[in-house]
Amino acid sequence: xxxxxxxxxxGIVSGTGVIVVGLTAxxxxxxxxxxxxxxxxGTGVDVLNDQTAVTSYGPLSGLDRDFVTKVRLAGLWELPAxxxxxxxxxxxxxxxxxxxxxxxxxxxxxxxxxxxGKLGLQLPNQPTDQQKQWLQTLSAAQGTxxxxxxxxxxxxxHGKVFSLVAEVRATTRNTLVRSLxxxxxxxxxxxxxxxxxxxxxxxxxxxxxxxSASTPPLTPSPAPPGPTADPVPAAPLTxxxxxxxxxxxxxxx
Numbered sequence: 040x041x042x043x044x045x046x047x048x049x050g051i052v053s054g055t056g057v058i059v060v061g062l063t064a065x066x067x068x069x070x071x072x073x074x075x076x077x078x079x080x081g082t083g084v085d086v087l088n089d090q091t092a093v094t095s096y097g098p099l100s101g102l103d104r105d106f107v108t109k110v111r112l113a114g115l116w117e118l119p120a121x122x123x124x125x126x127x128x129x130x131x132x133x134x135x136x137x138x139x140x141x142x143x144x145x146x147x148x149x150x151x152x153x154x155x156g157k158l159g160l161q162l163p164n165q166p167t168d169q170q171k172q173w174l175q176t177l178s179a180a181q182g183t184x185x186x187x188x189x190x191x192x193x194x195x196x197h198g199k200v201f202s203l204v205a206e207v208r209a210t211t212r213n214t215l216v217r218s219l220x221x222x223x224x225x226x227x228x229x230x231x232x233x234x235x236x237x238x239x240x241x242x243x244x245x246x247x248x249x250x251s252a253s254t255p256p257l258t259p260s261p262a263p264p265g266p267t268a269d270p271v272p273a274a275p276l277t278x279x280x281x282x283x284x285x286x287x288x289x290x291x292x
Contacts, residue, residue, distance in 0.1 A: 094158055097213040104160060106207040106216065110151040110223055111162040113200060114144040116170035117193065117230075120177055124189050132237040133186045139233040140193065143226040150222060154215045190239035195248050197231050 090101030117140045124137025155162045166174070173192050180188045204227055208220035234240065 094213065096158065096215045097211075099158060099213050099216070100211065102207060103211050103213055103216045106203060106211075106223075107151060107155055107158070107160055107219065108162065109200060109203065110147060110219065111155070112167060112170065113196070114148040114151070115163065116166040116174055117196075118144045118148070119174060120189065120193065123177060127181075127185050128189070129183055129186055130237065133189065133239070136190065136193075136230075136233040136237055139230055143230055147222060147226050150219060154219050157215060158213075186237065187239050187241070190234050190237050191241055191244065194231065194234045194240050195245060197227050197234065198245065198249055201227050201231070 092099045121137040121140025121144070125134050125141065128134040128137055152162065154160075173196075176192065177185065177189055201224075204220055204224045207216065208224060211217050211220065
């Protein structure tokens with residue numbers, strides 16, 4: 040009885056099967072990360088959408104609300120600091136820088152109160168604890184020590200907020216916030232230039248402070264638009280520069 044010849048077809052089929060299995064596994068490996076990422080929560084887009092409120096002026100994000108609040112807070116301490124610099128500055132350049140702070144934040148505060156009123160956001164009427172400490176430091180300083188403290192405290196604060204203004208201007212979808220960011224950018228840059236023109240900026244210390252610290256987030260986070268209670272009247276520090284109270288609700292349409 041003759042032996043059967045080898046079945047060459049079986050080897051071909053077996054090799055083809057290995058290739059098909061390998062290609063299938065590769066395809067699944069490529070597809071799986073896509074589906075697993077699509078099902079993930081907590082991405083940047085998810086966070087943005089969770090914190091965004093709908094307004095007639097466009098979406099209002101958590102970053103937008105944080106920015107509006109910080110514009111108001113900047114005025115609450117920079118206005119009295121600027122007014123004080125007009126009186127205590129020992130050089131004309133320092134006094135001029137103080138004038139810039141007063142003029143800039145007088146206009147900016149009026150705008151931010153209008154924006155907050157239209158968006159239904161409540162604004163603070165008191166500086167933060169850190170801002171109060173800055174004002175106390177400036178009130179205690181005299182002569183050229185005052186000039187240096189005023190310039191470097193204000194320059195550091197403006198440098199930190201400058202990056203926030205740029206981020207908001209680049210990302211906001213709200214027309215009122217975008218316009219406020221435009222004006223805030225112009226105001227902050229003007230103040231930075233006026234402060235630097237005094238010649239008192241300690242560039243090395245400024246670089247260290249900017250590298251080692253960042254502006255902390257507000258705690259708690261600003262609330263979404265909605266009905267708000269009338270804010271407590273401001274209790275300005277000495278030297279006084281009284282700001283109008285913040286709007287607590289949108290004006291009637």
